[in-house]
Amino acid sequence: xxxxxxxxxxxxxxxxxxxxxxxxxxxxxxxxxxxxxxxxxxxxxxxxxxxxxxxxxxxxxxxxxxxxxxxxxxxxxxxxxxxxxxxxxxxxxxxxxxxxxxxxxxxxxxxxxxxxxxxxxxxxxxxxxxxxxxxxxxxxxxxxxxxxxxxxxxxxxxxxxxxxxxxxxxxxxxxxxxxxx
Amino acid sequence: xxxxxxxxxxxxxxxxxxxxxxxxxxxxxxxxxxxxxxxxxxxxxxxxxxxxxxxxxxxxxxxxxxxxxxxxxxxxxxxxxxxxxxxxxxxxxxxxxxxxxxxxxxxxxxxxxxxxxxxxxxxxxxxxxxxxxxxxxxxxxxxxxxxxxxxxxxxxxxxxxxxxxxxxxxxxxxxxxxxxxxxxxxxxxxxxxxxxxxxxxxxxxxxxxxxxxxxxxxxxxxxxxxxxxxxxxxxxxxxxxxxxxxxxxxxxxxxxxxxxxxxxxxxxxxxxxxxxxxxxxxxxxxxxxxxxxxxxxxx
Numbered sequence: 001x002x003x004x005x006x007x008x009x010x011x012x013x014x015x016x017x018x019x020x021x022x023x024x025x026x027x028x029x030x031x032x033x034x035x036x037x038x039x040x041x042x043x044x045x046x047x048x049x050x051x052x053x054x055x056x057x058x059x060x061x062x063x064x065x066x067x068x069x070x071x072x073x074x075x076x077x078x079x080x081x082x083x084x085x086x087x088x089x090x091x092x093x094x095x096x097x098x099x100x101x102x103x104x105x106x107x108x109x110x111x112x113x114x115x116x117x118x119x120x121x122x123x124x125x126x127x128x129x130x131x132x133x134x135x136x137x138x139x140x141x142x143x144x145x146x147x148x149x150x151x152x153x154x155x156x157x158x159x160x161x162x163x164x165x166x167x168x169x170x171x172x173x174x175x176x177x178x179x180x181x
Numbered sequence: 182x183x184x185x186x187x188x189x190x191x192x193x194x195x196x197x198x199x200x201x202x203x204x205x206x207x208x209x210x211x212x213x214x215x216x217x218x219x220x221x222x223x224x225x226x227x228x229x230x231x232x233x234x235x236x237x238x239x240x241x242x243x244x245x246x247x248x249x250x251x252x253x254x255x256x257x258x259x260x261x262x263x264x265x266x267x268x269x270x271x272x273x274x275x276x277x278x279x280x281x282x283x284x285x286x287x288x289x290x291x292x293x294x295x296x297x298x299x300x301x302x303x304x305x306x307x308x309x310x311x312x313x314x315x316x317x318x319x320x321x322x323x324x325x326x327x328x329x330x331x332x333x334x335x336x337x338x339x340x341x342x343x344x345x346x347x348x349x350x351x352x353x354x355x356x357x358x359x360x361x362x363x364x365x366x367x368x369x370x371x372x373x374x375x376x377x378x379x380x381x382x383x384x385x386x387x388x389x390x391x392x393x394x395x396x397x398x399x400x401x402x403x404x405x406x407x408x409x410x411x412x413x414x415x416x417x418x419x420x421x422x423x424x425x426x427x428x429x430x431x432x433x434x435x436x437x438x439x440x441x442x443x444x445x446x447x448x449x450x451x452x453x454x455x456x457x458x459x460x461x462x463x464x465x466x467x468x469x470x471x472x473x474x475x476x477x478x479x480x
Contacts, residue, residue, distance in 0.1 A: 012234055012272045012279070031373045035385055063382065064255055066227050066264075067373035068339035072347040079340070082268075085227065089234035106381040107228035114223045114240070120191040129380060137383075151457045153196045153418075163220040167243060167292040172287035174239045181282070 004052040013086030019076040020044045026070035026080045036060035040070055040080040043087070056091040059100040064088075075118075105133035115171075118164025123154045183310055186251045187215035188244065188266070190259035190410065191223050197259075197410030197420075199454030203439035204258045204303065206452045207478065210319060211442075214309040215256065218247055224265040227377065235279065241269035242283045246294040258303040258334035260409040261376075266300045267342040298466060303440065304408045305343040308352045311453050313359035321447035323361030327468050329441070330367045330402035331357050332393065334412040338371050347371070356438055360445040365400040369393050383422070390415055391423045394431045404434040404465050406441050413437055417459045434462040444469060 008014035026040035033039040038060040039048060046055050064084035071079040088107075091098065098104050109129040113120045126145065130138035148154040193201030209214045221244050229237035245266060249254040257263050273280045274296055284293055307316065331353040337343070338350045345352045350371055354364040374393060375386025389420075392417060397405050407413050417435040424430055436458065443453040443464070455462050 012238070012276060013230075015275075021424055031389060032378075032385060062231075063378070063385070065335075065373050065376050065378055066261075067376070068264075069188070069335070069348075069373070070274040072339050074339065081340075085230045086234055088231040103378060104232075105312050106377070107231050110226070110228040110231050110377075113227065114229065117370045118222045119194075120223050120226075122192065122195045126380065129315045133381075144422060147421075147459050148196060148414075148418055151459055153198055153414075155195055159194060160305040161222060164224050166220070167222045167240065170239060170243055170286045170292075171236055171290045174236060174282065177282045178235060 004050045004055075005048050007090070008047050008083070008086065010088040010167050011090060013079065013082030016076070016078045017044060017047060017083060020048075021076055023075065025073045025075070026078070029069040029073050031067060031069070032063040032065050035063045035083040040084070044078070044080070044083070052167060056094065056096045057108065059098050061085075061087045062101045102133050109133075112132060115168065116164075117158040118161030119159065120169055121158035123156055124158060167171065182212050182214050184214045184216065185254055185256040185306065186248045187217045188221055188224075188248070188255055188257040188262060189217065190257055190262040192259060192410040192414075196414050197437075198474050199457040200258055200410050200413070200437045202452065202454035202457075203437055203443050206448050207439050207443050207446060210448070211307075211316060212448050213311065215304070216251070216253070218244065218251070218255065220247060224262045226261050230265075238269045238272050238279065239286050241266055242273065242294050243286065243292065245270060245298055245300070246287055246292040248300075249294060249298045254299045254301050254306075256301050256303055256306050258408060258410075260334055261411060263300060263302045264336045264340070265340065270296070270298065270300060270457070279453045300342075302337055302343055302408070304337060304352055304356070305345075307356060309344060309453060310409055313355045313441065316356070316442065317359040320360055320445045322445055322469060322473065324445050324469065325361045325472055327362040327465065328365050328403045329357045329362045330397035330399050330400060330405045331364050331370055332367065332397070332405045332407040332412060332416070333371045334407055334409040335371065335373050335376070337408055353406070353408070353438060356442065360441060362441070365397075365402050367400055367402070369396045369398060373381055374412045376415075379415050379419060386415065387419065387423050387426050390419055390429050391429065394420065394423060394429075396432055397433060398431065402433070403468065404436055404462070406436050406438045408438045420460055432460060434458060434460050434465055436462060436465065
């Protein structure tokens with residue numbers, strides 16, 4: 001069986017994990033590090049130590065804001081932002097249930113909006129997220145939503161995108177191709 | 182006239198409709214023909230890749246394949262779309278096996294992608310192709326004396342797909358100054374606003390937004406300008422949430438750079454979608470009318 005570090009290195013975004021020298025500039029640069037149980041430097045060490053379940057069940061990478069400051073400062077070209085998203089993808093694909101952050105639920109609402117409409121319908125995406133994941137904060141967020149709506153920034157109906165059929169044909173075929181290889 | 186394929190991105194039709202409108206409005210006066218990519222779909226942005234890394238690349242690649250057929254550079258005003266599309270471009274270059282799989286999938290709708298395309302951010306096009314000097318020559322209404330905090334956000338400059346510095350960029354400063362306005366020193370100009378996590382982790386994002394507003398006000402800015410749809414929404418629509426949480430009273434207009442350029446070209450505010458800005462941009466408009474009156478009475 002593939003080691004965990006091999007599995008990560010084989011996922012787009014995780015290619016450079018072996019180059020890390022544990023200098024910690026990624027963690028020092030990260031605006032969300034204080035929210036993470038395992039900040040970037042630590043999670044890289046954990047991957048290389050083979051701590052598969054601890055890493056993939058963790059909420060840490062889901063706090064990544066994709067600001068790319070870590071990757072631009074990394075002296076070894078590791079790209080921790082891309083690594084974070086590769087880990088999220090591995091965790092999601094392998095069915096890990098993530099506690100301690102609502103970001104996975106938000107991402108799921110976002111992607112289901114793309115699959116349903118071809119483009120993101122922001123109102124539908126937010127509604128789904130707030131109602132399913134967090135009905136209490138839906139009430140709290142109503143004033144922001146209302147302001148956006150009053151300023152013509154939150155169309156209630158999605159735009160009709162004919163190309164969405166093509167998109168789903170492509171992703172369907174891609175699933176088959178991937179599965180067969 | 183310069184010709185480009187144009188990829189507006191989903192938000193330019195909704196939460197950032199002011200961006201979509203103002204980019205369309207300034208294109209012709211700046212001799213740009215932005216030809217909207219026919220049949221474009223969402224780039225996938227960060228969430229798609231976070232849930233399914235490989236499938237997200239084929240979602241982006243559909244747009245790359247459509248754009249490649251046009252033979253023109255693909256231009257987007259959205260920083261996140263720009264990063265996502267460029268990232269797919271690089272992943273496909275680095276992983277030939279993935280490229281073959283993606284092409285097998287694209288073939289079901291008679292598309293193919295060969296890797297011959299440039300995906301560029303609108304700001305880079307304005308600075309590198311159109312140039313601040315030429316924009317300055319087209320200014321009808323100088324914004325003299327207006328103090329502007331140029332806010333780049335993250336994904337305009339990182340990772341480095343464009344030409345600007347990743348931490349102390351200057352492209353947006355140049356665009357602001359070619360309009361006659363003053364770009365105030367803004368140390369946090371390329372720091373994060375929290376991005377999409379404003380939805381799922383609001384407290385984290387509100388703290389970051391507060392720092393950005395605070396630094397702009399401290400440096401005397403009368404408004405912030407940004408090219409990024411997500412940054413604008415966070416700083417503008419959530420400003421009242423920041424005030425509520427931190428007992429502050431920020432009232433700082435946040436404009437798209439394309440809106441500011443449009444004002445300097447003397448285009449009607451409504452054609453630039455300024456009525457969709459949540460913190461009223463009236464302070465900026467008042468300043469402009471004042472300058473106009475001064476010019477008139479001086480002449």
